[in-house]
Amino acid sequence: xxxxxxxxxxxxxxxxxxxxxxxxxxxxxxxxxxxxxxxxxxxxxxxxxxxxxxxxxxxxxxxxxxxxxxxxxxxxxxxxxxxxxxxxxxxxxxxxxxxxxxxxxxxxxxxxxxxxxxxxxxxxxxxxxxxxxxxxxxxxxxxxxxxxxxxxxxxxxxxxxxxxxxxxxxxxxxxxxxxxxxxxxxxxxxxxxxxxxxxxxxxxxxxxxxxxxxxxxxxxxxxxxxxxxxxxxxxxxxxxxxxxxxxxxxxxxxxxxxxxxxxxxxxxxxxxxxxxxxxxxxxxxxxxxxxxxxxxxxxxxxxxxxxxxxxxxxxxxxxxxxxxxxxxxxxxxxxxxxxxxxxxxxxxxxxxxxxxxxxxxxxxxxxxxxxxxxxxxxxxxxxxxxxxxxxxxxxxxxxxxxxxxxxxxxxxxxxxxxxxxxxxxxxxxxxxxxxxxxxxxxxxxxxxxxxxxxxxxxxxxxxxxxxxxxxxxxxxxxxxxxxxxxxxxxxxxxxxxxxxxxxxxxxxxxxxxxxxxxxxxxxxxxxxxxxxxxxxxxxxxxxxxxxxxxxxxxxxxxxxxxxxxxxxxxxxxxxxx
Numbered sequence: 402x403x404x405x406x407x408x409x410x411x412x413x414x415x416x417x418x419x420x421x422x423x424x425x426x427x428x429x430x431x432x433x434x435x436x437x438x439x440x441x442x443x444x445x446x447x448x449x450x451x452x453x454x455x456x457x458x459x460x461x462x463x464x465x466x467x468x469x470x471x472x473x474x475x476x477x478x479x480x481x482x483x484x485x486x487x488x489x490x491x492x493x494x495x496x497x498x499x500x501x502x503x504x505x506x507x508x509x510x511x512x513x514x515x516x517x518x519x520x521x522x523x524x525x526x527x528x529x530x531x532x533x534x535x536x537x538x539x540x541x542x543x544x545x546x547x548x549x550x551x552x553x554x555x556x557x558x559x560x561x562x563x564x565x566x567x568x569x570x571x572x573x574x575x576x577x578x579x580x581x582x583x584x585x586x587x588x589x590x591x592x593x594x595x596x597x598x599x600x601x602x603x604x605x606x607x608x609x610x611x612x613x614x615x616x617x618x619x620x621x622x623x624x625x626x627x628x629x630x631x632x633x634x635x636x637x638x639x640x641x642x643x644x645x646x647x648x649x650x651x652x653x654x655x656x657x658x659x660x661x662x663x664x665x666x667x668x669x670x671x672x673x674x675x676x677x678x679x680x681x682x683x684x685x686x687x688x689x690x691x692x693x694x695x696x697x698x699x700x701x702x703x704x705x706x707x708x709x710x711x712x713x714x715x716x717x718x719x720x721x722x723x724x725x726x727x728x729x730x731x732x733x734x735x736x737x738x739x740x741x742x743x744x745x746x747x748x749x750x751x752x753x754x755x756x757x758x759x760x761x762x763x764x765x766x767x768x769x770x771x772x773x774x775x776x777x778x779x780x781x782x783x784x785x786x787x788x789x790x791x792x793x794x795x796x797x798x799x800x801x802x803x804x805x806x807x808x809x810x811x812x813x814x815x816x817x818x819x820x821x822x823x824x825x826x827x828x829x830x831x832x833x834x835x836x837x838x839x840x841x842x843x844x845x846x847x848x849x850x851x852x853x854x855x856x857x858x859x860x861x862x863x864x865x866x867x868x869x870x871x872x873x874x875x876x877x878x879x880x881x882x883x884x885x886x887x888x889x890x891x892x893x894x895x896x897x898x899x900x901x902x903x904x905x906x907x908x909x910x911x912x913x914x915x916x917x918x919x920x921x922x923x924x925x926x927x928x929x930x931x932x933x934x935x936x937x938x939x940x941x942x943x944x945x946x947x948x949x950x951x952x953x954x955x956x957x958x959x960x961x962x963x964x965x966x967x968x969x970x971x972x973x974x975x976x977x978x
Contacts, residue, residue, distance in 0.1 A: 421457065425448075432444050441489075447640065455478045507538060508535050511614065526587065545566050548561075548562045550566045581615075693735050721738070722743050857888070861918070862880040929971045938961075952974075957976060
């Protein structure tokens with residue numbers, strides 16, 4: 402097998418495995434030769450199961466994750482079980498050592514469970530539970546032995562106080578039971594704080610750990626009350642405790658098998674266009690995975706659609722992590738994923754390497770989408786700026802030139818009233834008044850074309866009625882909008898109808914027209930139909946092209962049907978949700 406950077410050498414791992422086998426053999430020999438072990442074969446098998454399961458799992462974990470303390474901790478747990486088996490010896494010294502560490506496996510197992518998966522205890526509560534466990538599990542045991550516990554083979558007994566032994570032993574078992582239950586509570590809180598597990602292996606391990614702690618608590622209570630079923634409970638507990646490292650092995654095997662997904666990812670990426678984020682999520686078996694791209698021209702992160710992305714809070718205590726993907730030292734993309742994936746760096750590296758070309762293409766697409774979004778926003782801003790300028794000019798014409806012409810017309814009226822009976826002079830004044838009136842009308846038409854003030858004041862329906870009344874052909878108008886819409890939408894709809902009616906008067910040779918404005922779900926639909934000559938196009942720089950730009954800037958769509966001799970139908974759809 403290939404040695405990983407920082408991993409223990411093969412001879413170290415081999416020595417640990419040899420030590421585990423020797424410990425299992427020694428435990429079996431002690432059990433089979435002991436004169437105070439009931440059912441020695443079964444006891445030896447159960448403790449051999451515990452020792453080998455933890456040590457071998459620890460060796461594999463240490464080799465696969467040398468930076469983690471979890472593997473060595475599993476190895477210590479396995480040898481701790483073997484150390485306690487010295488209590489089976491007929492030799493008084495070995496018996497005494499074994500009894501002193503008889504409850505050590507309980508505390509070491511609690512330590513293992515709380516330190517998963519890094520091998521480090523996370524907080525003060527967890528460290529306090531484990532330290533208290535070692536002090537009680539070893540300290541109280543030694544005190545009980547000093548008081549004469551475990552009979553004449555106890556070589557460190559200094560007195561014989563059965564009553565005191567019962568008290569110390571009772572306190573010891575009660576305290577260890579409480580610590581085991583507290584450990585269960587820590588696991589439950591940890592599980593709830595992390596939410597529903599996204600990856601199966603860690604969830605399996607946590608569940609196995611919880612079951613093992615429950616069984617340890619049951620075993621301690623049974624021993625405290627001298628339950629006659631204690632031997633059966635002990636054997637079941639030992640069997641369940643052995644499930645934890647087996648679950649860890651399954652977790653490692655599951656992670657290794659996941660590498661098969663890399664090959665499937667390569668095949669998938671080489672086929673038809675795929676959703677890269679979904680493909681990576683399947684390969685890494687993390688449905689919460691999110692793929693983001695770094696766009697250097699914007700100095701920002703974006704998703705595949707070019708939309709800006711705000712990275713989630715990532716750090717201590719977070720269940721999210723981010724893996725940066727680089728090319729030639731430059732950031733290309735990032736994977737936001739479940740923190741459990743950090744325990745599988747080779748899988749992450751393999752998947753991101755396999756998707757390298759697709760990631761480059763994905764970033765180019767994201768940049769293109771971002772550019773399109775920028776252009777769309779720029780076009781909207783240009784149209785809005787033009788609209789504001791039109792509104793300003795309409796207001797200036799209304800408040801300025803129109804008012805001055807009205808004032809001049811009134812002054813002429815007063816001058817005409819004071820003129821003598823001079824027919825020629827009166828005729829000249831009357832002519833000037835008519836010219837002023839015509840100029841006013843033309844100026845009002847210009848102002849209406851710049852910006853329909855009636856639209857702002859009275860809404861789309863009234864504004865369209867005024868257009869229909871001034872149209873060059875009879876117009877059948879239908880408006881079903883149910884209240885006011887956003888001003889940009891109303892203005893766009895107004896100009897669609899205005900431009901279409903103007904084109905009908907100039908080019909269509911039509912006898913009539915129909916205008917229908919209605920809401921269809923989240924869109925406003927504007928249709929203008931005439932019975933004229935047809936043949937209208939949008940690609941020759943006509944007003945229809947400008948209408949299409951205005952509609953598309955609002956994420957709408959303009960369609961024109963104009964067969965020669967078949968009239969013209971213009972349909973605009975505008976978002977109005």
